Amino acid sequence: MSDRRGEPAAVAAMVVATLLWGGTFVAIRDTVEAIPPATLVCGRFAVGAAVFAALLALRGRPPAARDVWAGVGSGALMVGGYFFQAEGLLSTSAGSSAFLTCAGTLLAAFFAWPMLGQRPGRLLVAGIAIAMAGSALLSLRSGFQLGRGELLTLLGAALYALQVVALGRWAPGADPIVLTGAQAATVALVLAPFTGDAVRTFEALDGAGWARFAYLAVAGSTIAPLLQVLAQRRLPPGRVGLLFALEPVFALLFALTIGAERFEARWWTGAGLILLAVVTVEWRAAASARR
Numbered sequence: 001m002s003d004r005r006g007e008p009a010a011v012a013a014m015v016v017a018t019l020l021w022g023g024t025f026v027a028i029r030d031t032v033e034a035i036p037p038a039t040l041v042c043g044r045f046a047v048g049a050a051v052f053a054a055l056l057a058l059r060g061r062p063p064a065a066r067d068v069w070a071g072v073g074s075g076a077l078m079v080g081g082y083f084f085q086a087e088g089l090l091s092t093s094a095g096s097s098a099f100l101t102c103a104g105t106l107l108a109a110f111f112a113w114p115m116l117g118q119r120p121g122r123l124l125v126a127g128i129a130i131a132m133a134g135s136a137l138l139s140l141r142s143g144f145q146l147g148r149g150e151l152l153t154l155l156g157a158a159l160y161a162l163q164v165v166a167l168g169r170w171a172p173g174a175d176p177i178v179l180t181g182a183q184a185a186t187v188a189l190v191l192a193p194f195t196g197d198a199v200r201t202f203e204a205l206d207g208a209g210w211a212r213f214a215y216l217a218v219a220g221s222t223i224a225p226l227l228q229v230l231a232q233r234r235l236p237p238g239r240v241g242l243l244f245a246l247e248p249v250f251a252l253l254f255a256l257t258i259g260a261e262r263f264e265a266r267w268w269t270g271a272g273l274i275l276l277a278v279v280t281v282e283w284r285a286a287a288s289a290r291r
Contacts, residue, residue, distance in 0.1 A: 010234035011282055014243040017227040022250025024220040025098055027212045029089055034209050037086035039198050040216070041079075042191035045184040047217035048225070052181025063178040070170035071182020077163035078183055078225075079190045084156030092149030098248035100150055102135040104157020108164040108241030115165050120238045123284055127277040131245035134277065138248050138270025161241060167229060168237035176229045183225060242281055245274050 031040060056063060089097050106128045109120040120128075171179065195201075205213065232240055249271045 006234045007285065010231040011243065013227040014231040014235065014240060015246060017224040017231070018244060018246040019250045020219040020224040020227075022098075022247050022252075023254045024216055025089075025251040026254050027216050027220075028086055029097075031209065031212045031216065032086055032089055034205060035201055035213070036196065037083060037090070038191050038194040039196060039201055040213075041082045041086055042188050042195050043198065043202065043213065044082075044217045044221040045187040045191075048184035048222040049181060049188050051218075051222050052177055052184060055177055056181060059177075063182075064175065067174045067178040068182045070174050071179040072186050074163055074166050074170065074179065075183035075186025076190070077159050077166060079187050081156045081160035081163060082187065083191065084152045084159070088149040088151075088153030088156065090149065091147065092153060096150055097153050098251040099135050099138075100153040101157045101160075102245050102248050103132060104154055104159075105161050105164065105241050105244040105247075106132060107158060108161040108168075108244075109238030111161055111165045112168060112237040116168055116237065118168075118236055118238060124238050124242065124281055127242055127281040130277040131242060131274050134270040134273025134275075135245060135248050136270065137273065138252055138267050164232070164240050164244075165237045167232040168240070171229050171232040172234075174229075176226060176233070180226045180229050184221060239281065239285065242278060246278060249274050 028040070035043070085097065085101060088100075092100075109124055109128060112118040113120060202213075228240070231243075235243075252267055252271060
């Protein structure tokens with residue numbers, strides 16, 4: 001029972017994480033015009049790694065090797081997830097990216113079955129199907145074509161679903177600061193050789209460009225990943241994958257406001273379906289915990 005009592009806080013952490021990540025779609029779309037994808041992802045996580053290194057230095061005790069290696073493994077999957085998402089946005093819309101990212105991360109429930117022995121229940125599978133339909137209504141604009149950008153985005157989302165499953169195994173017993181910091185450092189180090197003249201690239205940014213990069217680095221690559229690790233200390237990968245479906249809902253809100261995209265009524269139907277799926281599954285989980 002004690003393990004289930006922490007679930008509401010874990011769900012709240014994932015909701016905030018998806019809110020922060022929802023804002024990254026518009027920010028990445030506008031930033032990859034000035035910063036190549038590899039340089040952007042490397043820079044984002046270099047900032048995150050520096051923040052976590054500072055926190056660990058203040059602690060004054062060495063991290064456990066087990067937690068570091070867990071972060072390295074998880075970070076290796078994150079490299080593909082974030083990089084292919086940014087690469088895909090060069091030739092697809094923010095809406096298509098949001099839909100495919102949602103579709104890919106929903107696979108976490110099915111990856112966890114053979115890898116962790118966690119078979120998804122009927123309610124979770126139904127919730128995933130409803131969330132998928134809602135994401136299509138919400139995210140897709142004028143039809144859907146599976147081109148290079150879409151395939152790259154889907155590949156990145158599938159890798160991130162595997163990262164969710166990996167955290168399902170490692171996060172419950174790990175130090176979240178160490179694990180998340182090792183993740184960030186792994187992503188930055190793997191991509192560092194492919195960044196080209198990063199100093200000159202960042203020097204060319206204007207004030208708006210720096211503001212977008214700061215959001216991506218602090219909110220999207222430092223705070224949100226830490227919240228995900230904290231959430232996965234309590235929640236199984238299948239439910240975390242479903243909670244990721246909230247990302248396109250928040251992406252819609254950012255797209256309509258900051259992104260200045262045109263409103264369509266069906267978007268709210270899609271958002272309603274996603275919220276229905278998440279609330280139904282989480283309400284049943286909360287009821288089970290009370291019993």
